[in-house]
Amino acid sequence: xxxxxxxxxxxxxxxxxxxxxxxxxxxxxxxxxxxxxxxxxxxxxxxxxxxxxxxxxxxxxxxxxxxxxxxxxxxxxxxxxxxxxxxxxxxxxxxxxxxxxxxxxxxxxxxxxxxxxxxxxxxxxxxxxxxxxxxxxxxxxxxxxxxxxxxxxxxxxxxxxxxxxxxxxxxxxxxxxxxxxxxxxxxxxxxxxxxxxxxxxxxxxxxxxxxxxxxxxxxxxxxxxxxxxxxxxxxxxxxxxxxxxxxxxxxxxxxxxxxxxxxxxxxxxxxxxxxxxxxxxxxxxxxxxxxxxxxxxxxxxxxxxxxxxxxxxxxxxxxxxxxxxxxxxxxxxxxxxxxxxxxxxxxxxxxxxxxxxxxxxxxxxxxxxxxxxxxxxxxxxxxxxxxxxxxxxxxxxxxxxxxxxxxxxxxxxxxxxxxxxxxxxxxxxxxxxxxxxxxxxxxxxxxx
Numbered sequence: 098x099x100x101x102x103x104x105x106x107x108x109x110x111x112x113x114x115x116x117x118x119x120x121x122x123x124x125x126x127x128x129x130x131x132x133x134x135x136x137x138x139x140x141x142x143x144x145x146x147x148x149x150x151x152x153x154x155x156x157x158x159x160x161x162x163x164x165x166x167x168x169x170x171x172x173x174x175x176x177x178x179x180x181x182x183x184x185x186x187x188x189x190x191x192x193x194x195x196x197x198x199x200x201x202x203x204x205x206x207x208x209x210x211x212x213x214x215x216x217x218x219x220x221x222x223x224x225x226x227x228x229x230x231x232x233x234x235x236x237x238x239x240x241x242x243x244x245x246x247x248x249x250x251x252x253x254x255x256x257x258x259x260x261x262x263x264x265x266x267x268x269x270x271x272x273x274x275x276x277x278x279x280x281x282x283x284x285x286x287x288x289x290x291x292x293x294x295x296x297x298x299x300x301x302x303x304x305x306x307x308x309x310x311x312x313x314x315x316x317x318x319x320x321x322x323x324x325x326x327x328x329x330x331x332x333x334x335x336x337x338x339x340x341x342x343x344x345x346x347x348x349x350x351x352x353x354x355x356x357x358x359x360x361x362x363x364x365x366x367x368x369x370x371x372x373x374x375x376x377x378x379x380x381x382x383x384x385x386x387x388x389x390x391x392x393x394x395x396x397x398x399x400x401x402x403x404x405x406x407x408x409x410x411x412x413x414x415x416x417x418x419x420x421x422x423x424x425x426x427x428x429x430x431x432x433x434x435x436x437x438x439x440x441x442x443x444x445x446x447x448x449x450x451x452x453x454x455x456x457x458x459x460x461x462x463x464x465x466x467x468x469x470x471x472x473x474x475x476x477x478x479x480x481x482x483x484x485x486x487x488x489x490x491x492x493x494x495x496x497x498x499x500x501x502x503x504x505x506x507x508x509x510x511x512x513x514x515x516x517x518x519x520x521x522x523x524x525x526x527x528x529x530x531x532x533x534x535x536x537x538x539x540x541x542x543x544x545x
Contacts, residue, residue, distance in 0.1 A: 105190070105191065105192060106190065106191065106192055106306060106307060106310075107192050107194075107306040107307060107310035108310065109307075109309040109310060109312075110309070110310055110311060110312040111312055112309075112312050112313075112314070113312045113313060119313055119314070119319065122311065122312075122313060123308070123313055123319060126245070126305050126308075126311055126313075127245050127246065129303045129304075129305060130241050130242075130245045130303075130304060130305050131242070131245070131246075131254060131257070131258065132303070133299050133300055133302075133303035133304040134197070134237075134238040134241055134242070134258055134261070134304065135238075135257070135258050135260065135261045135264070136261070136264075136296065136299050137197055137198075137201060137234075137238075137261075137296045137297075137299050137300040137304065138197075138234050138235065138238050138258070138261040138262075138265070139261040139262070139264035139265040139268065139296075140201065140265060140268075140292050140293055140295065140296025140299075141200070141201055141204065141231060141234040141261075141265065141293075141296065142261070142262060142264075142265025142266060142268075142269065143265050143268050143269050143273065143289050143292045143293060143296075144201070144204040144205055144207075144208050144227070144231070144289050144290070144292070144293040145173070145204070145227070145231050145265075146265065146266060146269040146270075146273075146366065147208055147269065147273055147285050147286050147288075147289035148166075148169070148170070148224065148286075149269070149366055149367050149368075149370065150269060150270065150273045150274050150277055150285055150370060150381075150385060151277050151282040151285045151286075152166055152367075152368075152370070152371050153370065153371050153374050153375070153381060154277065154281075154282040154381065155282055158282070160215045161217060161220065162502065163498050163501050163502040163505065164498050164499055164502045165217050165220075165498075166498055167494050167495050167496075167497060167498015167499060167501075167502075168221065168495065168498065169217075169220050169221050169224050170224075170367055170491075170494035170495075170498070171491040171492070171494045171495035171498075172221050172224055172225035172228065172491075173224045173225060173227055173228035173231070173491075174228060174363075174487045174488070174490040174491030174493075174494055175225070175228065175487075175488070175491045176225045176226070176228035176229045176232070177228035177229070177231050177232045177487045177490075177491075178228075178232075178483065178484045178485075178486070178487035178488045178490075178491060179229075179232075179484065180228065180229045180231070180232025180233065181232045181235070181236070181479070181480055181483025181484050181486070181487055182480040182481065182483060182484035183232075183480070184196075184232045184233050184236050184476075184480065185236040185476040185477055185478075185479045185480020185481070185483055186339060186476060186477050186480055187236075187476070188236035188237045188239075188240045188476035189240060189335055189339070189473065189474065189475070189476040189477060190335065191237065191240075192306045193237035193238075193240055193241050193244075193304065193306055194237075194300065194301070194304040194305060194306050196233055196236075196237040197233065197234060197237040197238065197300045197304055198297050198300040198301040198304070199233060200230045200231065200232070200233025200234055201230075201233075201234065201293055201296050201297045201300060202293075202294070202297045203226070203227075203230035203233075204227050204230040204231055204293055205289075205290045205291075205292075205293025205294045205296075205297060206290070207223045207224075207226060207227045207230065208227070208286045208287070208289045208290040208293060209286070209287060209290035210223060211223055211224070211286045212283045212284065212285075212286035212287035212290065213283070232483070235463075235479060235483065236476045236479055236480065236483075237304075237476075238258060238261075239255070239258075239463060239467065239475055239476065239479050240475055240476045241304070241305075242254055242255060242258060243467075243475045244306075244307050244308065244316060245305075245308060245316055246316065247316055247317070252403035252404065252406055252407040252414075252464065253403045253404045253407055254403070255403050255459060255463070255464050255467070256399055256400055256401065256402045256403025256404060256459050256464075257399075257400050257403070259399040259400075259402070259403075259455075259458055259459040259462070259463075259464075260395075260396045260399040260400045260455070262395065262399065262455075262458055263392045263393070263395035263396040263399055263451075263455055264392075264396065266366065266389070266391075266392035266395065267389055267392040267393050267396070268292065269289070269392075270370075270385045270386075270388050270389035270392055271385070271386070271389050272288070272292075273285050273288055273289060274381065274382055274385035274386070274389075275382070276288040277381065278381060278382045333471075335473050335474065338470070338471040338473045338474035338477070339474045339477040341470065341471070341474065342470050342474050342477040342478050342481060343477075343481070345469065345470065347469055347537045348466050348469065348470065348478060348481055348482070349481065349485075350533055350536050350537045351461060351465050351466050351482060351533075351534075351537055352466070352481050352482045352484075352485035352486070353485060353533045354461050354530050354531075354533035354534045354536075354537075355457075355461040355462055355482050355485060355486045355489070355530075356485040356486050356488060356489030356530075357489060357526045357527070357529040357530035357533060358422075358425065358454075358457050358461050358462075358486075358489075358526075358527070358530040359462075359486040359487065359489040359490045359493070360489045360490065360492070360493040360522075360523065360526035360527075361425060361429055361454075361523050361524070361526050361527040361530070362454050362457075362458070362490075363490045363493050363494065364429075364493055364497065364519075364522075364523035364526075365388065365391060365429070365432070365450065365454075365523075366388075367493070367494055367497070368497055368501065368519075369384070369388045369391075369432075370384040370385055370388055371384075371501075372433075372516060373387060373388070373443070375512070375513075375514045375516075376437070376514060376516050377437045377438070377443070378437065378438075387440070387443050387444060387447055388447065390444055390447040390448060390451060391447040391448075391450050391451030391454065392451060393451065394447065394448045394450075394451030394452050394455065395451040395452070395454055395455030395458075396455060397451075397452060397455065398421070398451060398452035398453065398454070398455025398456040398459075399455035399456060399458060399459050400455075401456070402417065402421070402455065402456035402459040402460060403459055403464065405417060406460075414460045414464060414465045414468065415465075415534070415537070415538050417456065417460065418456075418457065418460040418461060418465065418534050419531065419534060419535065421452070421453045421456040421457050421460070422453070422457065422527070422530055422531040422534055423531060424449050424450075424452060424453035425450065425453035425454060425457060425527050425530070425531075426524065426527045426528055426531065427449055428446050428447070428448075428449030428450030428451075428452075428453055429446070429450055429523060429524055429527050430446075430524055431443075431445065431446035431449065432446035432447065432450060433516070433520040433523065433524065434520065457530075461482075461530070461534065462482060462486060463478070463479045463482055463483075465537075466478040466479070466481065466482050467479065489526075493523075493526070496522065497519055497522070497523075500518050500519040500522065501514060501516065501519055503518075504516060504517070504518065504519070
């Protein structure tokens with residue numbers, strides 16, 4: 098089978114003419130697309146974050162060192178960053194149902210294999226491949242939202258979909274942590290694989306490509322507001338719209354803001370459990386439970402972010418992005434510099450941090466860039482932001498691994514760690530993210 102043909106956009110089906118049937122099918126299929134994108138991408142995260150839960154048990158067992166874990170983590174982020182850019186451009190032209198399902202299937206199988214190996218080289222190679230597979234998740238979901246939901250719904254449904262990040266994190270930090278505590282670190286990978294295969298089934302069965310492939314009119318026609326950027330009206334191709342994205346300085350500045358935000362985000366996601374165990378004396382399950390608070394609160398921040406900016410700020414994201422950026426700095430500072438033995442402070446820091454990161458994933462992680470480009474280049478905008486974000490995440494994991502190991506004294510479970518340099522590195526990134534966000538304060542939607 099020709100791989101390009103397999104992933105190409107589905108051909109248009111025989112168009113429906115009955116208005117009631119069109120409305121009924123649109124209503125049903127829109128929810129099918131939205132829910133499969135949300136649940137499917139949430140389970141992508143389970144297959145990505147499985148390693149984060151088991152870092153301390155792996156180090157304690159002598160399987161891998163902290164620096165090796167940092168290298169492995171950065172390997173995923175590097176391939177993920179490259180894949181986010183290329184797959185973002187490809188998703189604009191692809192069958193998003195097959196695209197989304199294929200990436201999750203590959204990721205699940207890699208997790209399954211890692212549950213049966215202890216080789217650093219195997220971990221590094223397969224985790225890097227997993228990064229590429231993971232990059233096939235977000236772009237088709239965002240393209241699907243653009244194809245199935247109108248402009249006036251964009252912020253609300255994008256925010257709701259973005260909760261998939263937090264759903265996946267919550268599942269990982271709760272269910273995967275319980276599995277690891279009960280059955281051992283290998284079962285953390287195996288359990289993630291089972292959940293990933295379930296997500297593959299959801300995406301394959303319930304995701305849809307385009308309204309036209311289901312016999313429905315384009316969303317702009319059904320909503321009665323044809324997009325001004327329609328290729329039929331201004332003669333531009335998808336490729337030309339994508340080139341405009343690459344030439345837009347505001348998109349690149351938002352990408353830089355997101356990159357710094359992702360450093361602080363993955364500082365907690367990748368090393369938060371390790372930090373709480375090594376610096377504050379929590380058990381693996383206790384540390385996972387505290388970090389899971391940020392994921393649960395992140396759902397609230399993400400879900401409400403798009404609606405709040407649409408409803409109270411007229412679709413402008415800059416003011417709420419600034420507010421949540423400052424909350425990110427406050428929450429992270431409490432977490433890293435708060436006193437030992439105060440579980441309520443650690444929990445409170447994760448509430449603030451979770452609400453902030455949940456919203457910033459929505460704003461800086463894609464929505465603000467999508468707002469200022471053509472809808473026909475949504476995947477390209479997400480790709481530019483994505484590659485910058487995960488280059489930041491890769492740099493974070495690599496630098497953090499070496500900083501943490503350099504501050505280590507002793508070996509095994511009796512080892513002591515000095516996290517002071519790493520903590521300032523993570524906090525400084527959160528501050529730089531806010532400064533970059535301020536630099537695009539006046540960026541406007543150029544397609545409305």
